[in-house]
Amino acid sequence: MTDAREPSDEVWMPLRLSTQARIGLGRAGDSLPSRRVLEFQTAHATARDAVHEPLDVGHLEARISALGVPQALVVTSQASSRSEYLRRPDLGRRPADVGHLPATGADIAIVLADGLSPRALTDHGPGLFKALVDTLATDFTVGPPVIATQARVALGDHIGPALGAQTVIVVIGERPGLSVANSLGIYLTHRPREGCTDADRNCVSNIHPPDGLGYEAAAAVAAELVAGAHRLGRSGVALKDTSRERVTDGRARTIDP
Template sequence: MSELWDALRLRTAARIGLGRTGDSLPTTRVLEFAAAHAAARDAVHQPLDADALASEVDRVGLGTPVVVTSQAGDRSEYLRRPDLGRAPADLSGLCEVDADVGFVLADGLSPIALSEHASGLLTALRDVLDHKYSLAPPVIATQARVALGDHIGAAQKVGTLIVIIGERPGLSVADSVGIYLTHLPRPGRADSERNCISNIHPPGGLGYADAARVCAALIEGARQLGRSGVDLKDNSRAITEGD
């Protein structure tokens, strides 16, 4: 039976077939759980090094990023007051760019995930979008929720906004990012007016190139439909198969 569980564990990050030692779990499994819990807590509470990320993002070649913050003063307030994370403190440093696509890199609930994946994912997005659309310089947002991007996108006057944000860490993955796409961003957009691409964390999750391909298909669909959200479906697989 142990050989069966060993084979299955290679195919999932879930905790399965943990075994028993008397009335409890084996010590190794207990320690693994404690380590995963600690990693998830660290991912939530560790603040983003915005300067270091800005230096990496600058090398992607989309322009020098501007750093903005929400009305949440620190991580503690950010976690207690989601409403403050959705509102900007000051956007006076942003310029109107009138670009087809804008990018916001938001720390969200896992600044560690954004630090690890932002530049790689942004590079993949640049590679698939640059020949078709005008791209705005990226904006780095700290203590940020997804809806903060609506204010940023409206200030920049971009057609479609891509928010890359650190996702809520779990006990199997603490460094996953998601993409939230909003067409014609403006303050007050509902979550039903967005599309999400989740679980981006290679090599264990969705890869950068695949996420960028799906995102490109959603952007094209949003521009044709005139909106994003529940009416917009991912047709990237159909496009690939048609090619």
């Protein structure tokens, strides 16, 4: 029987359809209903698995190659294992070696990084990469894709200059949460170099269709930011997203210093 002090499930159901937040969970005595407790434990386990699951580089390479682009290049950070990567964020920001990367001189370098959710890159990386290339290639040259493992965002500050790219776009698995464990983020840095901070970057987050931002919408925002960065000569807090009038089914944000 529904507690007289609580709204019925019929009241909460329409609200649950519009958010992934846990609302109107109900009560069983002094605790939550068993179903809600199990749902929470499942979400927590899913988030932990997403962080620790290693990226299958060969599988991702094959899927990227199937898009008809140049063969992907592979870079790893100085973190030697997933465990060390999680314990030493600083090692994830520095490459083990970029000497094998060719100086392409392309306008844009796209880095596919595992980040804190390799699962997100597996699920959404190829689709987002295709959308980015299709959108950017009309106005810019795009270098060969780079797959980065045990990677933090700042790893792109080394990869971009090695490729001779003006702008680096790091597509990276975002930190898993209890509602989403496979979300991607785009971090864009114009004129990347060692020592860049978040104030030098722009971010498009929450990319995980169908519940989050879609691939084409995210690519459209990124393309506007790239064009703005090339006009302005820099990215980051000085560069504002001007695509909102055309992209209404997602969100973009600029990282503050």
